[in-house]
Amino acid sequence: GQNIDQPTEMTATEGAIVQINCTYQTSGFNGLFWYQQHAGEAPTFLSYNVLDGLEEKGRFSSFLSRSKGYSYLLLKELQMKDSASYLCAVSSDSNYQLIWGAGTKLIIKP
């Protein structure tokens, strides 16, 4: 079957760094996505990895290892507004269909 695993909840301190892991098992692979979702709102796109390595975008970076079926999202200089759920999703075909993890709720404490 196809499966995406990520931790249910994480807590971090304002100003610190946090790494959210995602492991996946899918029948195909066309790319891995990270979305941010604030409570009561729609998911919004954060990053996309299709090749192995690190993609950096400001305070957020995403890493992919296709051989290990593993990705992480790294958030630096945490701010209170980063409190949200972070969703990992994999595209396993070419029809824009995504397989979604259940999301990681990130709680930022002062």
Add this chain to the structure above:
Amino acid sequence: DAGITQSPRHKVTETGTPVTLRCHQTENHRYMYWYRQDPGHGLRLIHYSYGVKDTDKGEVSDGYSVSRSKTEDFLLTLESATSSQTSVYFCASPPVLGSGANVLTFGAGSRLTVL
């Protein structure tokens, strides 16, 4: 952005009644999706469309039907709502043609409660 609007944003209905949710997009994209989101679950695909009158089932399609008579509108219908269909429903579409593979933009969501 794909300019996706969903209506209604909130609805409370009773078991056994029909419900239709509407998704409207302004970017003329072929692909549109309906997802549901429930606590403890990832977004789950209900149905998707790859063109006018071209639709297909997702992983949780039982109890739902869809229609796409115009490129810009994708309707999700619950023929006879059940309490298990209480959920938040999101419509999604790629933002613009050629903007990058599989990057979806989501509507604001429709919160449905079935009593």
